[in-house]
Amino acid sequence: MNKIPENTELKKWYSDQFDSFENKLNGGADTYFHQIRKKAISRFGEIDFPHQKNEDWKYTNISPVLKYNFKPASVLSETKIEDSLIENAFISEVECCSFVFVNGRLHSSKTNFPEGVTAGSLSEIMKKNPELVKQHIASLSENDNSFSALNAAFSEDGFVLLIDKNIQLEKPIQVLFLTGSDTENLLAAPRNLIVAGKNSSAEIIFNYRGFGSKVYLNSSVTEVFADDASNITLYNLQEENDDSFHIEKLQAHQTASSNFTHFSFTLGGKIIRNDINTKLSGENSASHLWGLYLGKNEQLIDHHTFIDHSVPHCESNELFKGILDDNSRGVFNGKILVQKDAQKTNAFQSNKAVLLNKNAKIDTKPQLEIYADDVKCTHGAAIGRLDDTAYFYIRSRGIPADVAKSMQIRAFATDVVEKIEIDELKEIINHKIFEHLRRVEVVNE
Amino acid sequence: MITIKNLHANVAGNGILRGIDLEVKKGEVHAIMGPNGSGKSTLANVLAGHEAYEVTGGEVLLEGKDLLDMAPEDRAREGVFLAFQYPVEIPGISNATFLKTALNEIRKCRGEEEISAKEFLQLVRKEMDKLGMDEKMLSRSVNAGFSGGEKKRNEILQLAVLNPKLALLDETDSGLDIDALKIVSEGVNNFKNKDNAVILVTHYQRLLNYIVPDFVHVLYKGRIIKSGGKELALELEEKGYDWLIKEDEAVGV
Numbered sequence: 001m002n003k004i005p006e007n008t009e010l011k012k013w014y015s016d017q018f019d020s021f022e023n024k025l026n027g028g029a030d031t032y033f034h035q036i037r038k039k040a041i042s043r044f045g046e047i048d049f050p051h052q053k054n055e056d057w058k059y060t061n062i063s064p065v066l067k068y069n070f071k072p073a074s075v076l077s078e079t080k081i082e083d084s085l086i087e088n089a090f091i092s093e094v095e096c097c098s099f100v101f102v103n104g105r106l107h108s109s110k111t112n113f114p115e116g117v118t119a120g121s122l123s124e125i126m127k128k129n130p131e132l133v134k135q136h137i138a139s140l141s142e143n144d145n146s147f148s149a150l151n152a153a154f155s156e157d158g159f160v161l162l163i164d165k166n167i168q169l170e171k172p173i174q175v176l177f178l179t180g181s182d183t184e185n186l187l188a189a190p191r192n193l194i195v196a197g198k199n200s201s202a203e204i205i206f207n208y209r210g211f212g213s214k215v216y217l218n219s220s221v222t223e224v225f226a227d228d229a230s231n232i233t234l235y236n237l238q239e240e241n242d243d244s245f246h247i248e249k250l251q252a253h254q255t256a257s258s259n260f261t262h263f264s265f266t267l268g269g270k271i272i273r274n275d276i277n278t279k280l281s282g283e284n285s286a287s288h289l290w291g292l293y294l295g296k297n298e299q300l301i302d303h304h305t306f307i308d309h310s311v312p313h314c315e316s317n318e319l320f321k322g323i324l325d326d327n328s329r330g331v332f333n334g335k336i337l338v339q340k341d342a343q344k345t346n347a348f349q350s351n352k353a354v355l356l357n358k359n360a361k362i363d364t365k366p367q368l369e370i371y372a373d374d375v376k377c378t379h380g381a382a383i384g385r386l387d388d389t390a391y392f393y394i395r396s397r398g399i400p401a402d403v404a405k406s407m408q409i410r411a412f413a414t415d416v417v418e419k420i421e422i423d424e425l426k427e428i429i430n431h432k433i434f435e436h437l438r439r440v441e442v443v444n445e
Numbered sequence: 446m447i448t449i450k451n452l453h454a455n456v457a458g459n460g461i462l463r464g465i466d467l468e469v470k471k472g473e474v475h476a477i478m479g480p481n482g483s484g485k486s487t488l489a490n491v492l493a494g495h496e497a498y499e500v501t502g503g504e505v506l507l508e509g510k511d512l513l514d515m516a517p518e519d520r521a522r523e524g525v526f527l528a529f530q531y532p533v534e535i536p537g538i539s540n541a542t543f544l545k546t547a548l549n550e551i552r553k554c555r556g557e558e559e560i561s562a563k564e565f566l567q568l569v570r571k572e573m574d575k576l577g578m579d580e581k582m583l584s585r586s587v588n589a590g591f592s593g594g595e596k597k598r599n600e601i602l603q604l605a606v607l608n609p610k611l612a613l614l615d616e617t618d619s620g621l622d623i624d625a626l627k628i629v630s631e632g633v634n635n636f637k638n639k640d641n642a643v644i645l646v647t648h649y650q651r652l653l654n655y656i657v658p659d660f661v662h663v664l665y666k667g668r669i670i671k672s673g674g675k676e677l678a679l680e681l682e683e684k685g686y687d688w689l690i691k692e693d694e695a696v697g698v
Contacts, residue, residue, distance in 0.1 A: 388497065393533040396493050397547035397603065398521035398554070407538050414537025414586075445541040445562075 007049055013069045015045060018153055020075050033126050036138045040152030043143045050145050059331040059363040060273060060302045065245050070187035070217045072154040073103035079181065081107070081211070089209035090176055093424040096205070098174040103181070104188040105157045116164035119173065122191055123157040133160060136195050140223045140251040147247045151219045155191035161204065165197035165227070172203040172422060177220070180212030180241060192222040196230035203233045205425065210241030210268065217245045224252035226260050228282060233261040235425060240269035242297065249275040256282030263420065265429055266293040266301050267436045277306040280314040291320035292416045292429070294436050295328025295360065302331035309342040321416050322353035323409060324360035325437055332364040334379065340371040349379040354386055354412050386412070406434060406442045446471050446642040447611055452503035454491045461487045463667035465503070472639040476653055476678060477646045479664035480686045485646045486530060488664070489615040493527035494520050507611065522554035524610030528600040528617050535587035540599065543587045544569065544606055551607055572605040576632050593620035601632035612636060612643045618652035630655030650682035663689055
């Protein structure tokens with residue numbers, strides 16, 4: 001048996017970095033937030049990096065991530081960045097309030113919020129009014145692996161949205177996370193928090209983009225609290241640099257009659273790991289997790305979802321679709337826990353993947369733990385190639401083979417894309433599918 | 446229009462077509478009939494270029510051009526159209542997009558300019574109207590959630606808009622009620638003229654009450670065992686296929 005590598009030197013590297021970070025913090029080192037960091041680095045010291053011997057990381061070999069000594073961005077001074085980089089990465093087609101974070105730090109914002117909405121930088125809120133977030137920050141997400149621990153240890157900023165009860169935000173919010181550098185291998189650790197009051201609603205677009213020539217690691221954690229009857233939709237668009245890494249955890253907590261909808265659109269990055277976890281702890285609440293992941297070259301895209309049904313009369317829907325080309329690999333692990341009191345649970349899960357190349361591969365695993373007896377849970381997985389009959393049908397109308405393939409790709413992705421409620425974003429995603437997979441674009445009349 | 450000589454084809458190693466000879470001239474309608482499994486649909490699919498079938502011998506010329514060497518899209522551009530027995534659903538691609546893309550590819554091959562949005566709409570609306578199709582079908586995804594009848598009508602709409610030289614209709618009557626059958630037949634009758642040709646593949650005679658063939662061919666075990674005029678279809682309706690099969694087997698011995 002191979003011994004699990006201990007990565008002693010790498011762990012020392014991060015622990016030394018933490019010392020520099022503390023020195024830099026100066027007066028900030030005695031806040032409660034810093035206590036959270038200290039706990040996290042101490043936890044980081046105790047545990048090993050995830051290994052394929054861990055069931056949760058069975059199909060995802062993260063050793064390429066461990067080859068680098070990433071420099072936490074919070075140890076470095078602010079990144080200078082050209083405006084054109086931001087302009088290119090920003091989704092300008094969607095009218096929205098917006099925030100730009102560069103290497104995890106707030107860079108700029110354009111806002112126009114009604115009273116009762118606090119939105120912006122975690123670091124500023126920590127300075128001005130830390131009590132606002134004290135109850136929620138880091139209360140959901142446990143440091144259950146080295147990456148979430150690194151995020152907690154090195155986070156100094158992130159996006160915060162606090163919405164008072166009964167406020168419905170009309171326009172979406174776009175948060176652009178730009179990560180990268182031409183000089184350092186960076187670790188960015190954005191720490192995001194969304195707290196939706198009773199009967200409030202909001203749509204948020206997280207737009208993760210890379211720049212610069214150096215390989216980076218974006219280790220992101222987002223916590224979402226959806227109070228009674230709130231309605232939160234989070235679009236998570238990931239287009240990191242092709243040689244870089246994105247490891248993210250989303251942890252949502254929902255109470256009665258709340259609706260949480262999460263979209264993950266995964267395009268860029270060399271290794272991408274998304275953990276998307278929701279806990280339904282109030283009756284009549286619903287979680288909707290939709291995903292579209294597109295792999296090419298040597299990309300490895302891993303989605304782990306966990307839906308915890310802890311009370312009766314809740315609903316969860318998951319549909320993940322993968323399109324994998326070249327030597328890319330996909331992993332989908334969907335865990336649904338129905339606790340013994342969670343009667344009348346309705347849970348649906350489906351992962352479908354199409355392999356465009358014989359070298360592409362997917363590992364998919366549903367994982368159902370059901371302790372209640374009056375529930376409806378369905379799950380399914382389907383893996384295959386594009387359909388030959390459809391390919392023939394389209395070509396038999398005079399349409400070239402490459403356009404026919406593109407039409408089939410669009411057809412495959414459409415049931416996820418059609419769920420997007422922002423028309424401009426729908427068009428952008430449709431466009432990006434073809435761009436990422438280097439295919440002829442098909443645009444509907 | 447099309448000349449088929451000694452055509453042989455396999456699917457998964459099994460010989461399905463075993464020496465088909467057929468000549469279809471401009472302005473003619475030919476019906477291919479035969480019992481289930483006789484190779485009727487295979488013939489239509491082989492002519493349109495379905496890659497699941499392997500052509501193992503013979504020759505097919507469309508106005509003198511060798512069809513068998515062409516990809517399906519090239520055959521379509523040369524003027525071959527297959528109306529599918531089971532039209533395929535393509536969610537996410539609108540009927541308008543699909544039809545316009547196809548039409549422009551075919552026009553490009555004919556050396557014509559791309560059709561303008563306005564002209565396209567005029568053309569499609571006119572044809573949809575004839576087929577009793579709601580204009581809303583244009584913005585719906587290709588065949589997605591269509592009823593059987595709607596799918597068949599949509600095939601005939603494509604036929605009308607793409608206006609090929611040779612129309613192959615594979616069991617176009619299957620699953621249609623009598624009203625839909627009349628509309629679809631009328632669509633085919635509107636299409637045919639002295640410069641094009643139609644090959645109808647059908648199991649039943651009833652379609653031939655509405656689309657009257659010039660010739661009827663009976664296919665059995667991958668060969669044409671009998672050819673005749675439209676009265677042959679009526680004879681088949683009355684007597685079934687058995688008498689022909691027996692006759693054929695007797696000759697075989």
